[in-house]
Each structure stands twice: as C-alpha cells, then as structure tokens.
Amino acid sequence: MINAILIFALILNVNGNGLKVGQRAANFTLKTFAGEKVSLSDQRGKVVLLDFWASWCAPCKEEMPFLDLLQKTYGSDDFIVLAVNIDNHSQNAVEFLKRYSIKLASLWDEKKQVVAAYNLETMPSSILIDQEGWIRAIHSGFRVEDFPRYKQEVEKLIKEGRKKSGNRASSAN
Secondary structure, three states, rough: HHHHHHHHHHHHHHOOOOOOOEEHHHHHEEEEEEEEEOOOHHHHEEEEEEEEOOOEEEEEEEEHHHHHHHHHHHHHEEEEEEEEOOOOOHHHHHHHHOOOOOOOOOOOOOOOHHHHHHHOOOOEEEEEEEEOOOEEEEOOOHHHHHHHHHHHHHHHHEEEEEEEEHHHHHOOO
C-alpha cells in the first residue's frame, strides 16, 4: 500500500518541483538593479517569460543573449522577459549584464523568496506565462537547440492573446 502511495505521489509530481503547466503563476514583487519595483501581476495582459538565472551559471550565459533577442523581437507585441537573478551579490549580476550587453528587465531575488515560491532546482529555469497569468510551459536548463521551441511558444501565446482580444472587441460591438 505504501509503495502504491509513493508511486502515485511521483506520478503527480512529474517534474520533481511541484510546478505544473496549467496552474496560476505565483505573484511577486522584486526590485530591478536600479531600484524600481516590478510585480508579476502588473504584467497581466502580456505574455511573460519568467527566467531564473545566476551569473555563475554556464547555461545562463548561453541563454541570456537568446532571451534578449526574444525581448527585442516580440517586446512590442505585449511580451516581456523578466529575468530574475538569484546571485548573493547584486554586483555580480550587474557586471554580467553589462559584460554581455543584456537589456532585459532584470530583477534581483535577494532573499531567494521568489525562487523558493516557484520551488526551482535548476538554473536557468524559464516559465512561460500567458496574458491571464497561467503557466503554459516550463523549461529547466538551456541548450541552444531549445531556442526555436521558446520562440514558437511565445508566438503561439501572442497569437492566442490577439484572438481573445479580437473576440472581446467584436463581441463588444
């Protein structure tokens, strides 16, 4: 009986961290490195790629230029990358962003409360959130060959958002 319960628990928690596609993204407020407060809930109406990274993380170094490219490509289409840094010292992250010319909305999770709320174990980890605040995709780690999938997922959510807002506009007439 205990074995059956353990197997069932493992099946329910497939990705090992409890975070699941289809659940509401946990709200948070963090500061940018310039001191500006940013809340996830303030991004409602946009597709959000919430990325957790650290300056010491080798795959993060590979991933950040691709995330920057996504932001530059789709930023005018109600899309934003929120890059949540978990370094112990903010200066490490600031130097990293400057060295690699990354212009993303970068937030510092100084007390590690947001990364704990999302219960993440892999750096980087990216969570794609739709316009209504629902988690639509979760990515652990990064490989260059993953980028086309990120791009497709972002494009799909932007199109879905346009359809929904178009339907609301036509039903209001």
